[in-house]
Amino acid sequence: MTLKTRARSKFSRAFGNNFQDTLIIRLLYSRDIVALPSITKLVVSNIPDGVVLIKEIDDIVKVFQIANDEKIPVIPRLGGTSGFGGCLPYKKGVVIDLKGLKQEFLIDPGDLSVTVSSPYVFSDLQRSLNMQGFSLCSYPSSLYSGTIGGWFAQDGSGIGALKYGGSLDQVKEIEVVLPTGEIKNFSDEDKLSLFAGSQGTLGIITKLKLSVKFNTPLSYKACTYDSAKDLVVGLKSLNNLDIFSIWVMNPKQVALLNSTSDYALPERYLVIVSKEVNYKEEESEFYANFNQTIRENKGQILDDRYIKDIWKHRFRTFSLLKNTKTFLFGEAIIPIDKSDQYIKKIETFFNNQIQIEGTMISPEKLSLLYFVKEKDEISDIKTAMLFMKFYKIMKKVVKYKGHPYTTGLWFSGYYKHIYGNEQLLSYKAYKKSIDPKKICNPGKVISPRLKIFPLMKLKTALKLASEVIG
Amino acid sequence: MNSAHLLKVDILEIAQKCVYCGYCSVCPTFKELNWESNHPRGILEQVKMYFNEKYTKDVSKSLFDAIFSCTMCKACENICIVDLPLLQVWEQIRQEAFRRGRWSSDLLSIYDKVKATHNIFGLPHNDRLDWAELCGINLSRRIKRKAPVAFFIGCQASYSGKMAGIAESMVKILRKARVNFTVLGDEEWCCGAPIFLGGGYTVGTSLAKHNYEELKKLGVKKIVSTCAGCYRSFKIVYPKILGDDWDIEVVHASELIDELVDKKKIKLLNTIDEKITYKDPCELVRHCGLSEAPRSIIKKFPNVRYEELPSNREEALCCGGGGLLKINNPKLVSEVNTKLVSEIEYTEADIVVSCCPLCVDTIQQGVKEKKLGIKVLDLVELVKMSMEVKK
Incomplete structure (x- = not known):
């Protein structure tokens, strides 16, 4: 129990059993997909004071009433599946778990x-x-x-x-x-x-x-490229085919997929393309256009037998982490023109020991997910060092006109890079007007000040630390 | 013989390998309770805390509460992208709870009943075949008779009056097909399913040994069960705890019937006019990988009108009745069951069929609560209806 008695009794009275603040519950709500090394506690108070399980919209209204009165941060949480820290407390507070909200x-x-x-x-x-x-x-x-x-x-x-x-x-x-x-x-x-x-x-x-x-059926094709540079040329050429999704893997990721499954894919830059097709003729036309485009743009067409059922793996990236006790990942969005340079940068930075997967999210942008894994648990210090390494490479994405996938906690301060200065100003003005007491998920989007050294912002501290340690 | 401890896995090691992707949020009870402590990944987090002396005392209540809110439906293990053997972890935590004296009194009562009377109802051995008398079936020439096939009736069909139709139907099917079969009568002991799911392998092993010895005495080569829980015990647990000694072929009633129909030993004569849907029992489909035999039979009914449930086969929804949840939290069973009943309603089926007495019983309750005019039957009952010559 860490809330002040008055605040705690207000939550208890309002929510009964749907408010819990046992140590175990608080610990369970102190992480997302990334388990934080304990060293981060120096800068982040990620263990909440309590958790409210929201059942109806009025519950949220009640939470804000109490939180405003008592100046308690409110941190919303849904799946908790991101690794950017968006649902983690920064300076304690009450987590509101929305999973209990009535489904409509x-x-x-x-x-x-x-x-x-x-x-x-x-x-x-x-x-x-x-x-x-x-x-x-x-x-x-x-x-x-x-x-x-x-x-x-x-x-x-x-x-x-x-x-x-x-x-x-x-x-x-x-x-x-x-x-x-x-x-x-x-x-x-x-x-x-x-x-x-x-x-x-x-x-x-x-x-x-x-x-x-x-609900239109999808048809799949795949091809490979010898280098990241050829890959970019190939990805750009596919833009004219009205594609539904383009999924990319670097050779290291292909090798890992081969080793953890029955696939025998060529260990090059792999591209899996899916397109909505309504009828057989449309599918044949797609195949013909795809083959021609790939041949004209330095790609090698992969026989369909190589990629049998591979589409099922699109939701199973983390299955490659089997028998892994430690892993860290980063996700960045990068203009397609610069993506080969950034991919090379990441690969070199991690001595070619990094798994990279990408998804085209627009004709101009590629979203890259990259991760490293360790078979055994590593010490807190080593995890922190690895974290800083990731931060350092993510920070560099800005130089390539890209940005982190989202801000969350760890990339708070990068809002301007994602949305531009004008939107940042609009965001700040609106935030001030609706949340004058700054209780709504503090520490996210705009970089917060450090609790141990309030003159410095979290973004600056992480940047410095990543330069020194990473 | 192997001993039960060989079933043990290093639960801390497994917990450490969880990648926290959250896919196990498909858990049917988590979907109702919503607390992170009931999320399978949250339970694994609590396992890690349990092994950390700093938290052991605080976490034990929360961990054991969470583990007994589980239906053991295996949906979590089925979807786990790093293939963690979660069911074994849950069983072991239940065992640990038993060792720490943290089983609920209701659960202990079931445990004691099975230990003392060898059935979950605590009823005398002699009453095991009362259902036959009730249904007007004379089994005297089948009881403990040497035969290659044994029909293992199971506690539910033997003692629960409303499930007697299952045993009756199966006996009639076996007779019609002229299968040379036997029943163990008062020597049939609980297969151990509820005990295994509770983590009680010591008592479970003694039940398994008894049943095995009785079956061997009668020269049984093949055992057939209408109950998904019994089938799972024989198919998965017995070979592990009895080792190579367990040499009896295990078939589910649906597998045997499908074969008998194919061999024309029984004929499905009567049309089932009502629209049918099939609910895969968790213990058949996810635990044992059996999903096609029941469908194959249903499709052999003349002019059948059949529709799959939206969630079917490996993705089948749990009815909520498994994993001893009916004893631990009946309200939660009803909440979990509501989702399944909604899917049944969606198919506009008139009959929902399953291959598990526990599913049948739980769905019947759900259908009754929602006041739906849907019949809930076991597959063998439907086969009997189609097989019998109409008078």
Whole structure:
């Protein structure tokens, strides 16, 4: 119990058993996909004071009432599947777990949209849509655990984004509980773009209306390239084929996939392409165009037998971490023109011992996920050093006109690089107007000041540390 | 013979290998309870804390509460992208809870009943075949008779009046097909399924040994079961605890019936007019990988109208009745079951069939609560309906 008695009794009275602050519960809510080395506790108070399991929207209103009165940070949490620290407390506070929020699902076939509550997991939503002949337009590779609300709060992207765009392109309207306790609906572009990627710092998104499409079958092809440079040429040439998704692996990742499965893929830069096809002739035309494009652009077409059922692996990247006790990953978005240079940079930086996977999220941008794994548990110090190494290489993405996938906690301060200065100013002004007490997910988006040395911001400290240690 | 301790895995080692991807959020009870402490990845986090002296005392209650809110449906292990043997971990935590005296009194009562009377109902051995009398079946020439095939009736079908139709149907099918079979009668002991799921391998092993010896005495080569729990015990657990001595072929009723139909030993004559859907029992499909035999039979009914549940085969939803949850938290069973019943409703089926008495019982409750006019039957009951000449 770390909350002051008055605040604690307010939460207990308001939520009964849906408020818990035992040590174990607090520890369980102190991490996301990345387990933090204990050394980070010097800069981040990631163990919350308590957790409220939200059952209905009014619960969020009540939480904000108490939090505003008592000046307690409120940290929203959904799937907890990101590694950017967006759902971690920075200076303690109360985590609100939205997974208990009543599930809503309302499809509008005329408008090709669906309205769902934010904790809806993608795989459940996809199944519900498929049952009615529809499908999500784009979705993250964490389909079985990622939530709609969490995806939008991170301005997520993913499979299908090449054709249909990322979360901001999909979401048409949101319902939000503002830190003031007001429940508001937003559908205008300006507000939607402020909330996308806001990491729950502007309020708690409770419901989203997003575009859906008819459930069209996909057809797959694959090819390989000898170098990262050829890969970029190849990726650009595929843009004219109205592709649904392009999925890329570096040779190291292909080798790992081969070693953990029955595949015998050539250990080069691998590209797996999927396209929506409505009928046989369309598929034949796609195959012909694909083959011609690849041949003309330094690629080698891969026989279909090599990639049998490989599409099933698109949600199973982490299956390659089998028998691994420690892993760290980074995810960055990079303009396609610069991606070969950045890929080479990462590979050289990690002595070619790094796994890289990529997804084209627009004709101009590639999202890169890269990770290292260790068979055994490594010490806190070593983990911290590795973390700094990742931070250092991620920081360099800016030089290539790219940016981290999202801000979260660890890349707070990079908002300007992702959205530009003008939007940063709009964000700050809006944040000030709706959250004057700065209780809504502090430490995210805008880099916070260090608790042990308040003159320095977290971003500066991490930059310095990554230069020294990384 | 191998001893039960060979089933043990290093649960801390496994917990450390969790990559925290969260895919195991498919867990049916987590979907209802929503707390991270009930998330399979959260349970593994608690395992790590349990082995850290700093937290052992604090975490034990939360860990044991969470583990007994599990239906052991294996959905978590099925989806785990790093292939962790989660079911074994859950069983071992339950065992640890037993050692620490943290089983609930209801659970202990079941344990004591099975230990003392060798059935989950605590009823006398002599009552095991009362169902036959109730159904007007004379089994006297089958009891403890030497035969190559044994029909293992199971506690549910033997003692629970509402499940008697399952045993009756299976006996009629076996007779019709002229299968030379025997039943163990009052020497049939609980297969041990509830005990194994509770982590009680010591008592479970004694049950397994008894059943094995009785079957061997009768020269049994093949054992057939209508119960998914019994089938799992014979198929998966017995070979592990009895080792190479366990040389009896194990078939589920659906596998045997499918074979008998193919060999024309029984004929499915009558049309089932109602639309049918099939619920895969977790213990058959995810534990044992059996999903096609029941479907094959259903598709052989003349002019059958059949529709799959939206979640089927390995992705089948759990009814909530497994893993001793009915004893530990009946309310949660009902909550979990609601999702399954909604899927059944979606198919607009008139009959939902399963191959597990526990599923049948749980779905029946759910259908009743929702006041739906859907019949819930075991597959063998449906086969009997189609097989019998209408008078």
